[in-house]
Amino acid sequence: MTLLIVALAIVFIVLTIAVISKTQTLLKGVKGSSEQNDEVVDSANNLNAIGLLVFWILSVIGVFWSFFYAKKDFLIAFGDIPSAASVHGKETDYWFWVSMVVVTAAFILVNSVLFYFPVKYRYDKNRKAHYYPHNNTLEIVWTLIPAVVMAALVFTGLRVWNKVMADAPKDAEIIEIMGKQFGWQVRYGGVENGKLGNYNYKLIDDAAGNEFGLDFSDENSFDDFTSSTEMHIPKGKPVLLKIRARDVLHSVFIPHMRVKMDAVPGMPTKFWFIADKSTADMRAELGNPDFKYEIACTEVCGRSHFGMKLILVVDEPADYEKWKKEQKSLLASKPEFLEKVPAGLKAKALKYFPTEAPADSTTASAGTSLPTVSALR
Template structure:
């Protein structure tokens, strides 16, 4: 890139010298001529040089654009290069319409600017040519207004249709997972294995020292089986996943590049995004031939000094593996049994089975045996 800039600078310098030299030659060649002849000669020379120079500039620019596109496409996030096509259902549609829009805009840009740079060359000053007076044409006005309007309206309404579908309510069978951003990391909460529902929370209950970073409300029995993670997030392949997103301190933004997922995490204003992952982590490793490949969740909202390090590993499991992994997780109540003190008296018996599941099972069996003997 540095070499290209140096070459362009040299070309610009050479052209400047040529223009100055040509101007000096014209001035010397017209000495002794009438003032009108001198003026005509200078005007012809300047217009020719400018017109040709402009068109050459446009040709060089087009070549430069094509070269830069091919040079940089290996680093593109979407359909080209090292990163594969989208790994989510909506992501493929998003990519398609992105590149469709880019193609339409590029074609219009090249056509309009080609005409713009060609006209100064074709219609440069000529003393033997008379200008054609063309004040107005209603048909022409309608054509060049209507065609761009139809094209732009088509792009806008197509994009709106895709946006409405992507941002619609998640299916009822979606796996609901909460992801919370805080300086400088992501934390994840699942609804547990029993009810699959996320329990209530309150920012007033957040206490990092006690281990209640989510501010779970243990007066809500749906919180009893909730479990959390701050090292990785698991989701099932082929099933809708609804991410409930929030932030604890400043603005963050959930970004899963391979899934084409991006949604801001705003303090005090929960957001959401649902998607369907089509490729498991194992599928991607096989497709890329990279046994170390990992999906990643990053933060794309500058949130402080360590923003760059705010990442979380995303693991897409086969459905059976995902259910197996969930069953292996311990609820927050089981890892922090002292939270039983926050449970209302009438719910303590229900909460105890998450703290001492074996005891609860034994007690249940004893009760059943006693009832049977009676």
């Protein structure tokens, strides 16, 4: 690719020098006879016209060569490249290629005519120009056809977008993902009720481990569990991502799923999708046992933006449910948060703890002692 760009640049420089040289010759010949001027003009126009046509042909060859050369690095399905790993992603890819075909065809057609005309209609002293100022029919045709084609592309894309931005199905798995400099935090609603508990930004306390600002006065938060290393989702089931940011603007990007949505401070966003290829499926399809889905940030958010990523694991439904049951709730992993639970709800909160807590249980900070679970009963 680099060599091709260098070659085209050299061709461009040579043609520029040739044009300048011929222009100077043309200017010098202005004082001569009309016959001499016609010969100079013809020579210059022929060189320019042929040079432009050669440049266009080489450009088209270069564009198609670079396309097929880079095909192995494509993410969007083409030839032997795997298709998207989500249901809506396959539809997105289809309309992407439809748009590419339409735009590429129009580009080649229009520019081929543009570069052909300097050859076809270059200066000829024996030809008279035809005065053709206006044609209403032609104006309507070349305005209406592109307008209809572009409107069709826009509205088909809008239909797909509205589908994924509509309310998620009622049986969707609800997962919250929160961006902060420079990492992703994931929260699940637990196994008991699957509902996410309330949060309040005023309750955020990184030192204590409450990075989400969970409100433990809401019993739905008792079984919530979190992760900062990976996100698990089930294959074949709708997943609703509730997205928010804690500091600056971030953007959730799951390339293989065709998911991208900004995470905006103070303005929760969402995106739902259905993954139809598990991590194991994709590894088998690619023949790469080390393949991993990733979640990246695609909004420049600071110095370490480039390293802001999270591993996404797509499990079979049974494996996903098993994994969820193995997770420990934030409340159980941080017993000191029991102090935040209202007295009337402590009995419910204790269901998420072992029957007996170690006698020397202490808080993770400030060295203050925390009562055992038995004492709280």
